[in-house]
Structures are given as structure tokens and as C-alpha cells.
Amino acid sequence: xxxxxxxxxxxxxxxxxxxxxxxxxxxxxxxxxxxxxxxxxxxxxxxxxxxxxxxxxxxxxxxxxxxxxxxxxxxxxxxxxxxxxxxxxxxxxxxxxxxxxxxxxxxxxxxxxxxxxxxxxxxxxxxxxxxxxxxxxxxxxxxxxxxxxxxxxxxxxxxxxxxxxxxxxxxxxxxxxxxxxxxxxxxxxxxxxxxxxxxxxxxxxxxxxxxxxxxxxxxxxxxxxxxxxxxxxxxxxxxxxxxxxxxxxxxxxxxxxxxxxxxxxxxxxxxxxxxxxxxxxxxxxxxxxxxxxxxxxxxxxxxxxxxxxx
Numbered sequence: 001x002x003x004x005x006x007x008x009x010x011x012x013x014x015x016x017x018x019x020x021x022x023x024x025x026x027x028x029x030x031x032x033x034x035x036x037x038x039x040x041x042x043x044x045x046x047x048x049x050x051x052x053x054x055x056x057x058x059x060x061x062x063x064x065x066x067x068x069x070x071x072x073x074x075x076x077x078x079x080x081x082x083x084x085x086x087x088x089x090x091x092x093x094x095x096x097x098x099x100x101x102x103x104x105x106x107x108x109x110x111x112x113x114x115x116x117x118x119x120x121x122x123x124x125x126x127x128x129x130x131x132x133x134x135x136x137x138x139x140x141x142x143x144x145x146x147x148x149x150x151x152x153x154x155x156x157x158x159x160x161x162x163x164x165x166x167x168x169x170x171x172x173x174x175x176x177x178x179x180x181x182x183x184x185x186x187x188x189x190x191x192x193x194x195x196x197x198x199x200x201x202x203x204x205x206x207x208x209x210x211x212x213x214x215x216x217x218x219x220x221x222x223x224x225x226x227x228x229x230x231x232x233x234x235x236x237x238x239x240x241x242x243x244x245x246x247x248x249x250x251x252x253x254x255x256x257x258x259x260x261x262x263x264x265x266x267x268x269x270x271x272x273x274x275x276x277x278x279x280x281x282x283x284x285x286x287x288x289x290x291x292x293x294x295x296x297x298x299x300x301x302x303x304x305x306x307x308x309x310x
């Protein structure tokens with residue numbers, strides 16, 4: 001029941017988006033408008049809030065550093081090297097689907113359903129947040145601006161809403177300004193305002209993923225191949241935990257966190273982050289189909305964990 005409780009809302013929003021497209025309740029123009037609001041306004045607010053309020057504990061740095069490195073390698077090495085296998089026509093965006101994990105909406109609820117209270121997967125998300133909200137926006141802005149003048153490329157990066165949110169979030173965190181504001185008399189008003197601004201984000205992302213979901217015959221094989229590459233790479237990440245953090249992995253709860261977290265799909269936000277690289281209508285459907293398929297992989301791993309490790 002825990003898996004159903006966690007994943008039913010995900011599939012519901014995906015199905016609702018698909019239904020709205022098929023029944024023409026929402027036009028492509030309306031969907032694009034919602035995407036613009038999500039990408040340009042709401043999501044940067046969430047990024048700011050996450051980074052400004054993050055607990056940067058030095059004791060977790062080795063784990064965060066390892067996860068960061070293993071999330072970065074697919075972008076720089078694994079993705080480009082496997083592009084011929086997964087499809088050259090997808091190479092301009094497919095490498096971004098090999099990194100990050102949907103921690104907050106899939107991994108964390110599934111993990112907590114087994115162990116109760118724990119913040120272990122949140123530690124992994126620290127590395128994922130740096131990749132998703134710092135590295136990916138810089139790479140996407142640079143690739144989307146290929147052929148442009150150097151000044152235009154720099155301007156594109158500097159005005160990127162995600163980079164602005166990251167910079168502001170880190171500054172508010174390290175200076176203690178965010179903590180001071182939250183602790184002040186205005187704290188409840190600020191936190192409730194941020195909560196209202198960010199609460200629609202996940203539902204909106206899933207709705208758009210569902211709306212864009214189209215599985216064409218010529219994309220089935222590339223999606224399956226890309227899934228194989230992601231599964232193999234994330235299995236290697238898990239193996240690395242056993243080799244590098246053996247003492248931690250001896251803790252059953254930590255081991256379960258590693259297995260469940262790294263069996264989860266690409267972060268839902270990735271579809272929004274890489275949209276400047278899309279060249280047509282094919283890419284959004286591919287990303288949606290890939291994400292939906294990988295949720296099935298997550299369910300299989302979660303079931304095996306419950307049956308044999310719990």
C-alpha cells in the first residue's frame with residue numbers, strides 16, 4: 001500500500017495530462033504557457049528555497065562528493081560515449097536523462113515507507129541539486145547558445161533564472177540571512193508564501209510530462225537502450241557505495257536508502273531544465289516516455305527490496 005500511496009498521485013497527474021491532450025481540453029499553446037510559468041518563475045523560487053534552507057553538514061561531504069562525481073560523469077563521459085548506442089538523434093539531450101534522481105517525490109516516500117523517519121536520501125539530493133540547478137543550467141545555456149557571440153552566451157547564463165536562484169539561495173544560506181528571516185516575526189509569513197508559490201510545481205511538472213507523453217515506434221528502442229545504460233550506470237554507483245563506504249553500508253537502513261534512491265527515475269525537473277535544447281515535438285514525448293518507463297523499474301526494485309531485504 002505504501003508504494004501505491006506514493007505512486008498513484010504520480011500516475012494520476014501523468015494520466016490527466018495525457019487525457020487533456022487527447023480530448024483537447026488544453027491546447028499546446030496553453031501547455032507551453034504553463035511551462036513558461038513553471039520554468040521561468042515557480043521553479044526558481046523552489047530552487048532558492050531549497051538551497052537557502054539546506055543544512056550543509058560537513059560530515060556528509062564525502063558521500064555528497066561521491067554522488068556529485070557520479071552524477072557529473074554521465075554528462076561529460078557516459079552520455080557522449082554511449083550516444084551511438086542510444087541514438088545519435090537524441091544525443092543533444094539524452095545524456096541529461098542519465099543523471100539525477102527524483103528524490104523528493106519518489107525515492108524519499110518509498111524509503112520512508114520502509115524505515116520510518118530518516119534524512120539519508122536528502123543527503124544524496126544535495127549533490128543532485130548542485131548538478132540539476134547549477135551544472136545542468138550552465139551546460140544547457142551554453143549548448144543552446146552555440147554559434148552565438150561570447151557576450152550573448154555569457155548574458156544568457158547570467159540571466160538564467162535558475163542560476164540567479166542558486167546564487168541568491170547560497171548567499172542567503174552562508175550569510176545566515178535566510179535563517180534570520182525565518183526566525184523573525186515575519187518568518188511564518190515568508191515560509192507560507194514560499195510554500196504557496198512552490199506547492200503546484202510537482203503536479204504541474206507531472207501534468208506536462210503526461211501531456212507530452214507519446215511513444216512512437218521509432219523511439220521505443222532508443223528509450224529501452226537509454227534505460228539499459230542508466231540502469232547499468234546506477235548499479236555501478238551502488239557498487240561504489242559498497243566499496244567506498246562499506247562501514248556505512250553495513251547499516252541496513254543506509255543500504256536500503258542507497259538501493260531505493262538510485263533505482264528511481266530521473267528528476268522530474270529535468271524535462272523542464274533541458275527544454276531549450278528541444279528541436280521539435282519529438283523530444284518532450286521521448287523524455288516523458290523515458291521517465292514513465294523508469295518508474296516501472298523503480299517499482300520492480302522497490303518490490304524486490306520489500307520481499308528480500310526488509
